[in-house]
Amino acid sequence: MDIILLGPPGAGKGTQAQRIEANHAMVQLSTGDMLRAAVKSGSDLGKQVQAVMDAGELVSDDLVSALINDRLDQLGPDAGAIFDGYPRTEAQARSLDDLLAQRGRQLDHVIELQVDEDALVDRITGRFTCARCGEGYHDRYKLPQVENTCDECGGHEFKRRPDDNEQTVRTRMAEYRAKTAPILPIYDQRGIVSRIDGMGSMDAVQAEIERILRD
Numbered sequence: 001m002d003i004i005l006l007g008p009p010g011a012g013k014g015t016q017a018q019r020i021e022a023n024h025a026m027v028q029l030s031t032g033d034m035l036r037a038a039v040k041s042g043s044d045l046g047k048q049v050q051a052v053m054d055a056g057e058l059v060s061d062d063l064v065s066a067l068i069n070d071r072l073d074q075l076g077p078d079a080g081a082i083f084d085g086y087p088r089t090e091a092q093a094r095s096l097d098d099l100l101a102q103r104g105r106q107l108d109h110v111i112e113l114q115v116d117e118d119a120l121v122d123r124i125t126g127r128f129t130c131a132r133c134g135e136g137y138h139d140r141y142k143l144p145q146v147e148n149t150c151d152e153c154g155g156h157e158f159k160r161r162p163d164d165n166e167q168t169v170r171t172r173m174a175e176y177r178a179k180t181a182p183i184l185p186i187y188d189q190r191g192i193v194s195r196i197d198g199m200g201s202m203d204a205v206q207a208e209i210e211r212i213l214r215d
């Protein structure tokens, strides 16, 4: 089964992708994570994309589709893909169709997380993660139980994404509205879109997604 998680920045795609991965024979393919890894590694690619990401703009369609192509090569035929943060434009949506068709795969579900944009800015600008295990936290909604200590792994180092500031978040949302939301009709025509309320708790959203995957 191959699925897309779609929704504006901060909608919870990454969290839900990890939960799906933990419960199914499926692998999260996050272009944002791939690009952040490239930036961190200091590779030429990383240097090219860093400024674009810091501004909240989209990197080139060819580049992200090439990243996805590589990952699909590594994915066994029995493993499902959870596309997270990809596709983000019509051109990427067309590339994804080709990349899947070349491998005899096809999309089963597109799950849109619907959220209130004002709440998103609040969610995103407060979020941080454990540098060791990746557990997510929030300045106002979910602080570690013991100050400066990760609930999950006991780590003491935390990190924030450089693009999680208000100005960049507004640009990321504008990009979503202008370029990403318009790809939904492509999938609507195929009858594979499910819309769920992304403002509920992470558990409630997860339960909704599980229901869709069982259909």
Ligand code: ADP
Pocket: 008, 009, 010, 031, 032, 033, 035, 052, 053, 054, 056, 057, 058, 059, 060, 061, 064, 084, 085, 086, 087, 088, 092, 163, 172
């Ligand atoms: P979010 O959904 O929270 O904005 P992501 O981690 O998916 O964050 O993406 C972070 C940044 O990486 C984006 O703002 C953009 O610059 C770049 N990026 C990620 N995926 C894509 C993509 N499919 N196409 C173009 N740029 C992308």
Ligand code: ZN
Pocket: 130, 131, 132, 133, 134, 135, 150, 151, 152, 153, 154, 155
């Ligand atoms: Zn941790």
